Amino acid sequence: MTALTTDFHDPEEYSARHLSVLEGLEAVRKRPGMYIGSTDSRGLTHCMWEIIDNSVDEALAGHCTRIDVVLHADGSVEVRDNGRGIPVDIEPRTGLSGVELVMTKLHAGGKFGSGSYTASGGLHGVGASVVNALSARLDVEVDRQGHTHAMSFRRGIPGVFDADGPDAGFTPRSGLEQVRRIAKKVTGTRVRFWADRQIFLKDADIAREALLDRARQTAFLVPGLTISVRDERTEGEEPYEEEFRFDGGISEFCAYLAPDPEVCPVLRIEGSGNFTETVPVLDEQGHMVPTDVERRLDVDVALRWGTGYDTTVRSFVNVIATPKGGTHLAGFERALVRVVNDQLRATKLLRASDDPVTKEDVLEGLTAVVTVRLPEPQFEGQTKEILGTSAASRIVSQVVGRELRTFLTSTKRTEKQQARAVLEKIVNAAKARLAARQQRETQRRKNALENSALPAKLVDCRSEGLERSELFIVEGDSALGTAKLARDSEFQALLPIRGKILNVQKASVADMLKNAECAAIIQVIGAGSGRSFDLDAARYGRVILMADADVDGAHIRCLLLTLFYRYMRPMLEAGRVFAAVPPLHRIELTNVRRKRGARPEDRYIYTYSDAELHRKLLELEKKGITWKEPVQRYKGLGEMDADQLAETTMDPRHRTLRRIRVDQAEEAAAVFELLMGNEVAPRRAFIAQGARELDLSRIDT
Template sequence: MSDDILQEKLIEPKDYSASSITVLEGLEAVRKRPAMYIGDIGEKGLHHLVYEVVDNSIDEALAGHCNHIDVTINEDDSITVSDNGRGIPVDFHEKEGKSALEVVMTVLHAGGKFDKDSYKVSGGLHGVGVSCVNALSTLLRAEVHRGGKMYVQEFSIGKPLFDVKEIGTTDKTGTIVTFKPDDSIFTTTTYKYDILANRMRELAFLNKNIEIILTDLREKDADGNAKTECFHSTRGLEEFVEFIDQSREKLIEKTIYITTEKGGIPVELAIHYNTSYSENIHSYVNNINTIEGGTHLTGFRRGLTRTLKTWAEKSGLLDKVKFDINGDDFREGLTAVISVKVQEPQFEGQTKTKLGNSDVSLSVDQAVSIALGNYLEENPKDAKTIVSKVILAATARHAARKARELVQRKSVMTGGGLPGKLADCSERDPHQCEIFLVEGDSAGGTAKQGRDRRFQAILPLRGKILNVEKALQHRVFDSDEIKNIFTALGVTIGTNEDSKALNLDKLRYHKIVIMTDADVDGRHINTLIMTFMFRYMKDLVSNGYLYIATPPLYLCKKGKVEQYCWTEQQRRHFIDTYGGGKEDSVHTQRYKGLGEMNAEQLWDTTMNPANRTLRQVTIESAAEADRIFSMLMGDDVPPRREFIERNATYARIDV
């Protein structure tokens, strides 16, 4: 189906006015329980506010009324989002007795997206809309350009400071929203450019031909120009897959791109095969990243497996294969992005990360079957290359089965079945237990002495674990250190449907803490472990179980004053404060390794819940995480070199 036809399906048939605004409920509990609406009150929730406002502009684009969005981080960490859509209606809302703009800004679940005639589909991560952003902002200013006139209204913590007023005339249309997050609500109000850039890039790929400009007024070059980036895609998901896969070696040159509509559901997807051993599928519903998958992912997998298997059998390539080939084998080395637009999406759980609409599965299945079948018939050379890799994958999977079964047998055991190096804790409630994955026996010994034995377990790891990004699956399960991690955690891996599916029913610890040295080698080991966790234990990360310990880099002393410093900036501040800026007047101990600390120091700085800082590992963008791990740990050197050069400001050479 052409893009023009698809766009026509999404345009509303009647005017967008105050009568289109449907009110579902009030705005009572947002400030009392903000985490219920935006996930948390930390960094994730802070950035979520931006996504909610931008999603309103994207909804205008989906309806065919917007193609340009500006997102600006202002110098005071307020945010401005502007678009060239129709502008939020400002006329009188009969039911609420106030302007439609004020309704949208002050009533939870109020907006045109609840009226099927105004928006056929809409995004938004939780559907709480800009009213939630308003409730959690000390100041929000909404400027509307509509009908040749300009209107403005301002709010503070969700309450209007004045009624909508007309401030001039204009030949443009659109909405400009500026808001300042409430620092009495959020633990941090400092926006991170990279987090916003990843989401804006993702939205540009998911909604081709929309231009999104991200500007950071806090960061300017020598000429006074602010940091600015333009995100725009003409080929959509096709470019998205190529962006994710840029560090991987191609198996086939072409990206298989499908855009169609089945059962009234627009389906867009892009498929690419590479020489890696991992499967990376990223799914979206109305621009929402469904990291737990759902019916659209089920339909994709079913359609892909059946279509490829049918072609392989018909071509005779499977005639000499004497063992079964399953869905996992067809997806090894596959990178895919699936995007569907659903009028009334039904999500499982509060976080909107798993789609539940049963009809979507059939639509995606049919779309994949028809389009992929045509591609295989028209490109027999590519088809043969893919099936040959599938057969190799099946062969390796059979070799991996015994290794995986060994991991499972050990994982379900306790006591004598646990790794010999594991120093377990006495507590048995996993909610209360935490395990530290520690680099080397020396640091492991110190950690064992310094820990609280009631709830803290220690598992020393021998050197650098296997780089799973470049290893066959059976090599991964053959690794002693990886087997020890599986066994210590008590998890099993593999089901009939998915040999990499993780079973967390018997997980023994709900805090898994990576604790490595603060030097370059320690960070490398940290990255190796996180790569393994992302590829083989992603559910641990998604459930919030993975953390990174932050040991200090220095212990600074001046007379009787002692202070641990985690950064070079903190060390310089200590020298300026207590040493008069003279470095040689301060004694500095550099901790290159955890083993250089005694047990009491390690407990005080890194392990004591009362003092320590643990960084929780989350997946804001699975596609970006996929790309970064592939780039850092894969075979392709140039992208890694470019990344290091780009981040050289933060690099340190340890001698």
């Protein structure tokens, strides 16, 4: 890695001596984000999983049956396994032990075609060495050849610590030590590291729930592997422990992920295929030589259709999750659509004149786990979020297509009924999509004011430009009257709602559509709802929720956001939903007119919280500026006149808007289900737990 040390404007003064070269682990410490994504909690968790994945690779190779992960109270992380142990003998080219080699050299490991691993999660050989470079201290112990071998490092440099902990005295020294004798049959590796706070943010931490979720996921993906998690960061309480083992593999994983009753039981699809890949291979002289290598790719898929409408598809390569998909997922989806369409034509559920079903129709209600295993997969980046191996698409498509066609054409009575139920569900999804599209096309913005389907209480704007138009959803008719006077009628539309709308997280689709307020919002936005929602058809560029700055207003915003998240989620994902931020107080200054150039509007200052009010009053007092007592506190939007509402909340030149986004969809879904769903017990537990953190002085009683 090459970096510039100074910015020179004169070309004559800029030469090769002004370049610096970062060697080895120095490059990791200089640019950690390139290797672990970030230096916050996400990057720290990535470091932990680099170590755990090495143990999982041992399990994939059939040499490890148990992995223990310990989050120590001092902030360190320890990973233990009973695999073969890192090699401790001397590597001839470098003269280093295997342990020191993999811990200090980038792109060093047993996953470069040596035959040690036929399929692994790691392929770049940088995981352990990167973690070592970013650790204030890393201790490694290896049980192998009848001895326990140990070694320590500080920021990637081997040496000896004179006490426990990362701040102990350190003496640099190379070499592996034998610390005790053990039985020859005992093997395994233990790695414990303390994150370097010079690199990671002070609040970077490993979330227990995220660790448990991925540990459970890995145990599903490697049948017979036991993964134990122990969290000792409990401050006086007993350490938290949980253990995972699932012998059913991804069939059990698919059933675990499924959120709805089944239309068909879990189908297991397995197969493999071969492909040829040209890769650079290290020869005996240490030269990289392009070589054609024969590869084998194993496909293992579990899927089932349920009665719901949501799609849950998880994809993995060698146990590593690929949240953004890749070639294997593309092949899976292509095979589903092709085989289903062929079978629908064959069974006459689709006529020759009908349009084929789409991917969205086939995926509706589908829960699937797609896994492939292959040596040296081609990922995009060290974070391994997308598989790029091109042959995976063809092989997965062939295997899934062949096995799924066998199920759908089965003559066995039970399987025939299940296949028929799946095909009918997909056809119904296609019919619903077409009906929704037809309905949506009748609700386009053209001639919208003459369209009787639009609610009469909508106060529309004149502009048809999507980029500028805004829809304010206003709480109450009293606030509507003021908002009419405060708005810019050229591009700001108003839709009043009465009080608190239906909680759609608990209600059915039919109940939601019967609710006048929910139906009015969906009709006015004009882009449909649910899976048929078309973001391009939305009549407004922005939707702004404008409610009172009190508890009831917050509840109304929460109910409205639940409606958008459940039935119009693309609006949230596109960042087109906002919450207005009305002020809570108005301070009327009494001596500001004495100052030269003061305007009438300068007599008023607005604050948006009690803390901001307190700070502002102290600031005014220090400046000798007086104000009218008592300070006005707004109980609702209706208490403002039009000028005040425009200046503080509606005028784009002065207002503040809070953009509502969905950054982590799974966590957002879990929170909506917890706070707004049908299950009362988890919500009660959440409220009871949060009550301990409540500031009683902030309750307005």
